[in-house]
Amino acid sequence: xxxxxxxLLEQSRLVLTAHPLQRIGAYATAALAGDTGxxxxxxxxxxxxxxxxxxxxxxxxxxRDSKAAHxxxxxxxxxxxxxxxMNHPSNGKKSADSIxxxxxxxxxxxxxxxxxxxxxxxxxxxxxxxxGKLDVPLAESDAYRNSTPRGHAGLALCRPCLVSFHALAYxxxxxxxxxxxxxxxDGRFMRRTVERQVDRNKMIAETGKVSDSYAAAREVVAxxxxxxxxxxxxxxxxxxxxxxxxRGQSLEIHALDQPLAEWLRRTLRPANxxxxxxxxxxxASARLPGVVALARNAFTEPSRIVGAVAAHLGRLVAxxxxxxEQVSSAVGLLxxxxxxxxxxxxxxxxxxxxxARKVAGLLSVEESGGKLNALRACMRDPRKLRAWxxxxxxxxxxxxxxxxxxxxxxxxxxxxxxxxxQDNPGWFHRDVFLIGVLEELTRLGxxxxxxxxxxxxxxxxxxxxxxxxxxxxx
Ligand SMILES: [Zn+2]
Numbered sequence: 514x515x516x517x518x519x520x521l522l523e524q525s526r527l528v529l530t531a532h533p534l535q536r537i538g539a540y541a542t543a544a545l546a547g548d549t550g551x552x553x554x555x556x557x558x559x560x561x562x563x564x565x566x567x568x569x570x571x572x573x574x575x576x577r578d579s580k581a582a583h584x585x586x587x588x589x590x591x592x593x594x595x596x597x598x599m600n601h602p603s604n605g606k607k608s609a610d611s612i613x614x615x616x617x618x619x620x621x622x623x624x625x626x627x628x629x630x631x632x633x634x635x636x637x638x639x640x641x642x643x644x645g646k647l648d649v650p651l652a653e654s655d656a657y658r659n660s661t662p663r664g665h666a667g668l669a670l671c672r673p674c675l676v677s678f679h680a681l682a683y684x685x686x687x688x689x690x691x692x693x694x695x696x697x698x699d700g701r702f703m704r705r706t707v708e709r710q711v712d713r714n715k716m717i718a719e720t721g722k723v724s725d726s727y728a729a730a731r732e733v734v735a736x737x738x739x740x741x742x743x744x745x746x747x748x749x750x751x752x753x754x755x756x757x758x759x760r761g762q763s764l765e766i767h768a769l770d771q772p773l774a775e776w777l778r779r780t781l782r783p784a785n786x787x788x789x790x791x792x793x794x795x796x797a798s799a800r801l802p803g804v805v806a807l808a809r810n811a812f813t814e815p816s817r818i819v820g821a822v823a824a825h826l827g828r829l830v831a832x833x834x835x836x837x838e839q840v841s842s843a844v845g846l847l848x849x850x851x852x853x854x855x856x857x858x859x860x861x862x863x864x865x866x867x868x869a870r871k872v873a874g875l876l877s878v879e880e881s882g883g884k885l886n887a888l889r890a891c892m893r894d895p896r897k898l899r900a901w902x903x904x905x906x907x908x909x910x911x912x913x914x915x916x917x918x919x920x921x922x923x924x925x926x927x928x929x930x931x932x933x934x935q936d937n938p939g940w941f942h943r944d945v946f947l948i949g950v951l952e953e954l955t956r957l958g959x960x961x962x963x964x965x966x967x968x969x970x971x972x973x974x975x976x977x978x979x980x981x982x983x984x985x986x987x
Contacts, residue, residue, distance in 0.1 A: 523638050524622060524672040525556035530635035533696040533753060533766075534650060538677030540707035541684030550704055563676055566683075567620040569718070574599045574612050579689075582721030585714075589687040594679075595759045597647050620679065622672055633671035640669035649678045650757035650764065683711045686734045691756045691763070693731045695738050697774075698748035706738045732767075732808030739774065740781035750774040752812065767812040772854045777811055780846050788842030792818070795825030815854060819847055820944045826951040827889045837955050844952045851945055861929055865942060868926040869949025871918065875905055876950070877959040888950070892943055899931055 527539045529551055539551035546562035547554050554562075573586035579600075580588070590599045598604075598615035607615075623641045633640045645667035670678075684707040685694040695706055717723055729737070735752045754765040769777065780789055796810065797803030810817045822843060829836065851857045876885050891898040902922050909921040922930070929942040 525559045527551040527554050527673045528636045532635050535677045537684040537694050538681040540703050541680040541711050544708040544711040570599050571613050571616050585718040588689045592692050592756050592758050593682045631669045634669050635674045638671045641672045643667035644670050650755050691754050693734045694753045696751045699746050730805045736808050739778040746775045776854050787839040788846040791839050791843035795822040823944045823947045840955045864926045865946045866949045868922050869946050870953045871921050873950045873953030877957045
């Protein structure tokens with residue numbers, strides 16, 4: 514390619530492409546140098562970001578010890594740019610000058626005469642070379658380790674796209690092993706989230722200190738980002754877990770659709786803390802902290818959240834006044850989950866709630882929790898639940914001769930609870946029904962006199978966990 518035909522200014526202008534990792538890196542580049550989004554970043558700021566990253570790569574390489582306090586970028590470079598001049602195995606024997614020169618060369622704009630004369634595969638502008646694993650976390654297979662496929666020189670990339678991949682580390686939550694990064698088509702969310710991640714990584718690199726809470730499970734990292742974001746999400750959110758390390762290359766993508774991501778974001782806001790605590794308690798087990806289990810359900814099988822909370826609320830039959838607020842907050846969150854995420858028709862929800870209120874009315878005259886427990890036991894077996902409701906439905910009809918309240922279970926509610934048709938998730942509707950029963954019992958102030966001590970214990974452990982897992986690291 515001749516010098517006249519190249520547009521050098523284009524090679525200092527970031528473009529957002531369809532590649533999630535490139536996009537994360539583009540936002541990170543912009544966050545490093547300026548106060549704008551990637552596509553508004555002036556050329557001089559872009560160059561400043563490149564220089565900053567080159568300088569930090571050199572400083573990290575010269576530490577030579579990835580375990581040293583200031584070896585953060587060196588340690589994490591093995592996960593993103595293995596075999597690069599930053600961390601080449603022969604660096605131990607090389608002079609500081611030769612390491613510096615090699616890194617500067619690696620990160621500088623290649624001479625236009627060496628450009629391949631093809632388009633960047635991501636943005637269509639002139640590519641400045643072909644790039645493989647050393648610069649770009651590539652394929653998932655070990656077969657591609659250390660190289661691109663045989664006979665193929667790699668990805669044709671322009672410089673801004675290449676620089677975006679170099680900046681990916683700044684925009685990712687780095688552990689030294691797997692890297693976690695969040696991606697969304699919601700540009701505002703991306704900008705805020707990546708800016709925060711860049712700031713946090715810079716601080717860790719400068720101070721050499723990693724707070725305990727930084728070492729969180731990947732799903733919790735996603736939860737924290739959602740929790741901090743104060744505006745409505747306009748798109749879904751993906752959690753990318755990747756590692757470009759020589760020992761094991763991987764890429765996993767866990768997606769939250771927009772309704773679920775937005776519901777989680779709101780649920781995680783401080784105003785919903787009482788209800789969120791119940792959601793966490795419901796998921797806590799000896800094996801897994803509640804926040805992590807809740808997050809895993811959200812990422813893999815969100816509809817299970819309602820069932821887990823229903824089972825938990827059922828255990829909390831000894832509700833104190835203080836807990837009533839938590840329960841109604843949790844139930845409010847679940848109802849919004851049912852209509853917004855599971856997209857249940859509001860009329861259908863009302864049918865189930867009406868049945869649940871009547872059933873709770875029957876149970877509330879009981880002295881002990883025995884009958885409630887019997888109902889809960891029936892939940893596992895639709896035939897038994899149906900028999901239970903039919904039996905009580907007859908009594909209900911006999912005691913209410915004016916029929917003003919209608920039957921205990923309406924025709925529609927029966928269909929929702931028991932129709933085996935594929936498009937009718939009866940098991941889910943039964944969970945929603947149970948939530949409604951427990952909600953009404955709580956509202957009526959019905960309680961058994963036992964289990965308060967257990968409840969306190971649960972509370973204490975969740976408070977501790979919430980503080981440990983969800984509070985922001987500074
Ligand atoms: Zn490009």
